Amino acid sequence: MSLALKIMMMAGGNDQHLWPLANSLRADQFVPLLERPDGGKESIVQRIWRQLEAADLQDYAHVCTTLEQAELLQKQLGQLTPVVLEPVQRGTYWAAALAAAYFHSIACLSMNETIIVLPANIGVQQSFYDCIRSLPKLLKDSGNELMLIGIRAEEPAAERALILTDSRGDEADFYSKVLSFNGQPSIKEGERLAAEGAYWHSGAFAFRLGFMIERLLEEGLSAHYGELFRQYEALSSRSFATLVQDTRTGLVEYAGQWTELQDWQSLRPFLHHDLVVMEQAAGREQPSCLFNELDLPIVVEGFSNIMVAASRDGIRITNLDGGERGQNGYPKAEEDRIRLPLPMTEEKRWGRAEVLGHSSYADGHQVSVRRLRMDKGKNLDYEIHLNRSEYWMITAGEAELLIDERPSTVKTGDTVIIPPRTRHSLKALTDLEWVELQMGDLFSGNDAIVISSTWDELGLSSS
Structure with missing residues (x-):
């Protein structure tokens, strides 16, 4: 009904x-x-x-x-x-x-x-x-x-x-x-x-x-x-x-x-079992939580009932027993922390992007190096960047490349140069990894013009 x-x-x-x-x-x-x-x-x-x-x-x-x-x-x-x-x-x-x-x-x-x-x-x-x-x-x-x-x-x-x-x-x-x-x-x-x-x-x-x-x-x-x-x-x-x-x-x-899921304490009963580590403390089990998105191991010894979260944006350690209280008498929602000028990781509909390095210069241009991973069968938008160039090196996998309506295939070891105002896209024929160097005005809200988001709209058949 x-x-x-x-x-x-x-x-x-x-x-x-x-x-x-x-x-x-x-x-x-x-x-x-x-x-x-x-x-x-x-x-x-x-x-x-x-x-x-x-x-x-x-x-x-x-x-x-x-x-x-x-x-x-x-x-x-x-x-x-x-x-x-x-x-x-x-x-x-x-x-x-x-x-x-x-x-x-x-x-x-x-x-x-x-x-x-x-x-x-x-x-x-x-x-x-x-x-x-x-x-x-x-x-x-x-x-x-x-x-x-x-x-x-x-x-x-x-x-x-x-x-x-x-x-x-x-x-x-x-x-x-x-x-x-x-x-x-x-x-x-x-x-x-x-x-x-x-x-x-x-x-x-x-x-x-x-x-x-x-x-x-x-x-x-x-x-x-x-x-x-x-x-x-x-x-x-x-x-x-x-x-x-x-x-x-x-x-x-x-x-x-x-439950209003708004902080680590409220999320605790719902956390995935892989994230909760039981430790013996004061004669009873004390759960600690570890979430690590880095490619490096994290070892925490001598503590219990804490939360450790690590990503390329930073590392945070929180005491799950409670903390300071704010001016209205309630516990403080979050600690002071350092914020980076841009997110170092980004989930995309086609995969994941990680910033490896970023620099800004006095003349206004910026340079960013990213590692990108794309799932098999996914694709980038077919788009134009008005104010930046991109340089790609394929580090693993194979993909179909489209530059100004001209299709080709790229594989591990190949490089691609994309000047400003060049129509471009990429579709993964296998799971794909590549390193990207961006140069130009990277934060202009009007830099990208998307022509198509799906490969089918371009009238191309994938291999």
Whole structure:
């Protein structure tokens, strides 16, 4: 039976609490640390997408993300995953409005369709998606404009919204009326609200499409996705808490397991078994976690209950017993750390790129050396670089090369020179590795012009 709903999973966040495994091109939700049912590793985004499929809801789902992370998202979820681009991260309110504009002007949905916003940073049981399924009916029957999914607050937590509801509620329909929504309570205020039976906001909520479109038009904004996309960066700041306070809002309770996966402590119960090392300390087992993306071994001795994460972006060691507390009384979310000027690793839809070295010069030009790995059958975009040249040396494998519509084959030991404004692409006939030297203006946002992303569009047959 077809459902009158659409789900928008919000995966555009750029949080890097999991640095150095996360960086500006691979945010927390894309780091593959969690254990899949088959024993493999998956990211938070992949876990939620898998759960949507198990709940028969994946066909109703789109994913909202930024342009910088769209390629990685499609690598993890599949090339056919429906993606809605967000120009920059602007928070929940505007992301929901942009999603509504997309469903209204591009997907051409009915104004009565229920839109469900689903965060991409939660660890939940499969029963959570039963709550998701219930939202369209509850929204209609209650007469509310918004419907939230809440979890009973056991204690206050940093940066976690607390919601007070009408304690009488409507038990027959399993929802309550929201009385207040506190987006960032102090620890003292959080303790008071928790004692009064407040709920945490799960991050998931629903609204009728027409409700959000009407709000956009009332504010003099366009309800067309393309136009709102162009206006997006200039929009005034707006909090989700303000939307809840100004709107008839209900809440349905989810009583199962729910965790906001935002740091090493919260991820710990979900980590892949290969990452957890049990050590004997003080007469009992103390788990430590090790994640190493370097080509060098890491040995840690004399410590227990710590997390060690290493990548080409840096090395981080964290005490899992706890740490300093911030000004509001909550534990600090992350330590001070050194950030490199650019990410040293990047996951691509076709494979992986690692920066081996980078230099900038007084005249403005830059030089970067990268090691690239491409999976068999994958290809680079067929594109032009306006302001930089590239030099390739194939170090392993064989590929089909396309330069200005002229195909050829390259193999181990071959070199390729690509001047600026040269159309070029590469398709791996086997697993492929090569070293690339880039020279020119490497950080210009308008340097690349993509002609085609797929080999089939070029009308070429691969060997």
